[in-house]
Amino acid sequence: MSKDWTPEELQAASAAMKDAGEMSYEEFTEEVKATTEAKEKIDAFVAIQTDGTTFCPRCGNLTVKERLHTNALSRHANVYVCDACGMDEAIRDWKHTTLPLKEWAIAKLPLVVSTQNTPESPLC
Helix, strand or coil: CCCCCCHHHHHHHHHHHHHCCCCCHHHHHHHHHHHHHHHHHHHHHHHHCCCCCCCCCCCCCCCCCCCHHHCEECCCCCCEECHHHHHHHHHHHHHCCCCCHHHCHHHHCCCCCCCCCCCCCCCC
16 A cells, blocks of 8 residues: 655655665655656657667667668667667676666767658758
């Protein structure tokens, strides 16, 4: 059964979590928000990623080979990344130190990726 938390109880629990070396409630909320926004940007990019797209959404370099199926498929998002990022993901997975989606180049872009090329939302 869940509990309805008062603002004071939530603040006290958040402070206790922070004191224990964990994320506070506020930090956790921001982390979830940033990850959700990053995933939305990646998903929007997937919708327009086609052969000839050389932008790597993970590192931001123009290193994706023109024929998409010859690139690495990300382990964390259903999108093609360059070979270097594919290798980096494999090594990071082995070390249990994955790169958060919010750290991907596409997540840091202020652009709105759209499947429609209109003056209001240019195709990126």
